[in-house]
Amino acid sequence: MVKDGYVKYRAIHTPAGATESPLWAQLNEARTRLHDLGLVGEYPGGPGYGNVSVRLGENDFLISGTATGEKRVLTINEYSWVSSFDIEKNTVTTKGPVQASSESMTHGAVYRAFPGAVSVLHIHSRKIFDGMLRDGYPSTPAGAAYGTPEIALAISDCVARLGKPSGVIVMAGHDEGVIAWGPGIDKALDLVLELCTKYKLDAKN
Numbered sequence: 001m002v003k004d005g006y007v008k009y010r011a012i013h014t015p016a017g018a019t020e021s022p023l024w025a026q027l028n029e030a031r032t033r034l035h036d037l038g039l040v041g042e043y044p045g046g047p048g049y050g051n052v053s054v055r056l057g058e059n060d061f062l063i064s065g066t067a068t069g070e071k072r073v074l075t076i077n078e079y080s081w082v083s084s085f086d087i088e089k090n091t092v093t094t095k096g097p098v099q100a101s102s103e104s105m106t107h108g109a110v111y112r113a114f115p116g117a118v119s120v121l122h123i124h125s126r127k128i129f130d131g132m133l134r135d136g137y138p139s140t141p142a143g144a145a146y147g148t149p150e151i152a153l154a155i156s157d158c159v160a161r162l163g164k165p166s167g168v169i170v171m172a173g174h175d176e177g178v179i180a181w182g183p184g185i186d187k188a189l190d191l192v193l194e195l196c197t198k199y200k201l202d203a204k205n
């Protein structure tokens with residue numbers, strides 16, 4: 001398995017207090033739901049996987065922090081504000097009590113590609129990942145390595161090409177990785193839950 005937790009872009013982080021958002025509580029509830037399904041969590045002895053975000057402005061968003069995967073319920077102090085990001089320059093600028101998820105660029109790529117995207121959920125699941133690849137869902141190239149500008153651009157292209165306010169993508173080059181986005185947190189979560197039903201994920205994956 002390819003594990004999360006390795007930042008390949010240049011992270012410019014400034015320690016600061018938590019950034020509030022009226023949508024945070026809903027985002028955090030969605031994350032807890034995903035954690036209960038095993039779609040966010042921690043590999044045995046390894047780093048965490050899965051992360052959630054909500055858009056704040058045109059080019060910024062709030063995202064769960066790095067190394068938080070194992071916790072079932074997070075507080076606002078375990079989220080970070082991605083104040084800006086630049087795929088081409090491979091930089092992510094963040095502010096908050098914790099460092100942002102190492103997959104912040106992946107989330108940013110979706111927000112950049114589609115202005116209507118309000119929430120991005122990134123999950124890991126063997127069953128859903130294998131099923132989506134088998135069934136020909138939109139996919140990033142298998143050769144695009146995790147955490148690189150190439151995969152961020154591939155995600156951006158994929159989302160822009162689909163041009164839909166909500167959708168799901170399987171990250172072929174990022175084992176077990178799936179992205180869902182929507183015009184609201186509830187819609188993005190619904191899409192993930194639909195995948196759970198379709199691929200018969202009824203317990204921890």
Ligand SMILES: [Zn+2]
Pocket residue numbers: 004049050103122123124174177
């Ligand atoms: Zn991942």
